[in-house]
Amino acid sequence: MTADPHIPGPTGPRLVRSLLELRGNPMSAFRRARREYGDVVRLAAPLPGLRLNIHLVFSAEGAREVLATQAANFRKDNVMYEVIRESFGNGLLTSQDDEYRRQRRLIQPLFTRRRVDGYADAACAQAEALAERWRGAPDRTVDLTEEMPAFALRTLCRILFGADSDNAVQVVSRCLPVLLDYTLERGNTPLTLPRHWPTPRNRRAAAAQRGLYELCDEIIAGRRTGPEEGAGGGTGDDLLGLLTGASGASGASGGSGVSGENGESGEALDLAEIRDQILIFLVAGHETTATGLAMALYLLARHPEAQARAREEVDRVLAGRRPGAADLDVLPYLTMVLKEAMRIQSPVPFISRRAVADAVIDGHRIPAGADVMVCGAVIQHDPTHWPDPERFDPERFTPDREASRPRYAWFPFGGGNRACIGQHFSMLESVLCLAVLLQRYELRPAGPEIPLGNTVTLKENGPIRCHLTARTTTPAPAKRNAAG
Template sequence: MTITGTTGRQVPGPSGLPLLGSMFDLKKDSLGTYLSAYREHGDVVRITAGPPGLRFELYAVFSAEGAQRVLATDSANFRKDNAFYQEVRESFGNGLLTAQDADYTRQRRLVQPLFTRRRVDGYADAITAETAVITAGWHAAPGGTVDVVDEMTRLTLRAVTRILFGGADVDEAVDVVERCFPVIGDYTLTRGYSPANVPRSWPTPFNRRAAAAMDELYGVCDAIIARRRAMGEEAKGNDLLTLLSQAESAEDGSLGASEIRDQVLVFLLAGHETTATSLAFSLHLLARHREVQARARDEAADVLKGRIPTAADLDSLPYITRVLKEAMRLYPAGPVIGRRSVEAMEIDGHVIPAGADVIISPWVTHRHSRYWDDPERFDPERFTPEREKERPRYAWFPFGGGPRACIGQHFSMLESVLALAMILQEFELDAVDLSVPVDTGITLRATGPARVVLRPTA
């Protein structure tokens, strides 16, 4: 199936079923569908899905050069105006993830100083303390077996909550997030990918369950923010909530209570789910590749000599960093990134029409044969400095890119490398599950266990 733009070549794509297009393929395995579309049709693909009257078109751009156009060079032409981001905005607020235009620019200017490398490095103690709590419990794991997906989700949630709220409010917030986030996430995802939705205000069981979860989540955040503001000068500290409350400038003013809550919700969402994915699949891959695991453990032992790592150790752990980057190549936490075009634009010789829903996909680009030899093979040596320089900038982009690149990139890398170094010092890992099925939600999610057997090191 093809269409013709005003210039450029015809845009190819899968034909799918006569009446439903690729609807069932996308529902069954969207990531596999995108990967097959690239392999069969090239770097720009048009995918149609849905019955007549509710059919939608999706333009997928898979090359590194195309991703750079969408995210960076021509980012003003590709906005977060699609239905999916609108649902995320309504569920998790108008924070940095979803805000646009003047709102986004103002928020970014106010929040950016809180994510400098020096500021983020100050959170290393909280990261290592929570990692120590998690690994201490592993010594009593039944059969010495844990599911690293569950364990890394617990670790990153506790770490980001501690960094956001400080010690006093961690347990209260973690309990609510663990209970409410899955409900809100599934609700948002279902509505974001549905061709038609009833209004959120209608009292359907689905709407009411999600509304109750949002009320509880918003309520605990608002209560913590109100308590912190009521303390005034007594609330001074290094937790992120205090710093958000104090952020101000002559040009942008300060963040109001609802704006602070929106940022907190985004940080809770992006700050634990994405890093948990990177950590879990790093451990899964290390457990399957014992030689790589041994080399990474040797590096941790040589650098740390049994002590707790600090932020100053990050640059001294290059091999563990390469392991992490390769895991993020194979299992990017944000496997698909959506935008909507403003004006028609030619990319890779094909026209993307005005008003089109557009995706770029780290999942696919990270497997693109032009940039990666034997792309399904796990090989941390792909990320030596020399080999990284040989590839286009957007051959690897797990943190997005351009003016909307993830503000927490250094935080995620710091947390992941320090946690991996601590775990490798303490345990050897053997894989129970040799493959882990995945699906795409708001972030990449495992749909099956990733169990490993733990053996304490000598």
């Protein structure tokens, strides 16, 4: 394949319009760029104090090259990842090279399918609590942009912090949105003030960061004293307990209890690294799951025939009992609904990298030092792989149709050796939550239709309201799945 030294992209007034649109409505800018210039597009302009040099990748083949086959040449060295490190530490999301490989090796045993399946009952309990609370919803109407992030946060805190989760939810719900919004704004703004300047925004972000750090440090310190003396009486069966070690090893820089797959390597995460991992889990495992769930419920409400089919599957498979991990494989239509929802509204619309050396992507030469954005939200609406891409059609994800598409036509959990370590947990939590809610309610839209796929985050859609009708027969919340 011959490399083309010229990559198309806007210039002059069109470039100015694209940059303004990129700042105000990134998804609109990405879709316009792909329509006008093709699968690889360059946005380049001299700006005061820096030069903008972004290459947008809009093809499944380009995504495969950046994220998998040439992944070593595309690193997390750009501004966005740097500000994430400054805010949340250097956990799995941001670490690189030997440090990433070390962290992944130590943490991977905590995310095996068998280990993650052990959290199914905790996820179902949170879904049942949500369903019970919805019985008191005013006018039997709920806003999914509020309800599903709150559910995902409570579930994640329960899995991460165990018995300490009630206090953790209060702190995280207060601090995480402040620090995350601040971080995203700094990562997407060409010129920013130094973080140590005492501006109101910097001070709010610093206070939020202190709150999260103090929460994690307090619980970690409590766990190291042992489950009976630790804060909240943690038993070590949650992720933080597994990271720190329930026996409470000594030493300020060791004692995590996570020491490689055979437990004999002598390696361990120190206390600051444990905190960094917990914070990254909160960042990466919260909004993404909430987006998939909210979109799945909204789309089912808008498509009663699909909702009826999903409910029939749930009723037939579960017969009124609580779902469990073993049911994930026997609820295929519900899984397809979730995948299609994540295709239409991608939880992670784009993934950014920086080229180390010159590379050829989709026949175009990307220069060393260039920032690259792989735009999954655009690729997942490419009519080449997704006919009538705006249409909701869970049947796109039958096994045969999935096998017929390129691997990177759909990648909400990333790809290559940096694929999300928590993707099985996210799918398990989401399918079980959908099953519990469909056991108890029928849903109808209670507001105007929203422009799906045109926003970066869930909250940018505005309120997504659904009206609930309680079903006449519902399962008992305490009933357990005999198989799970």
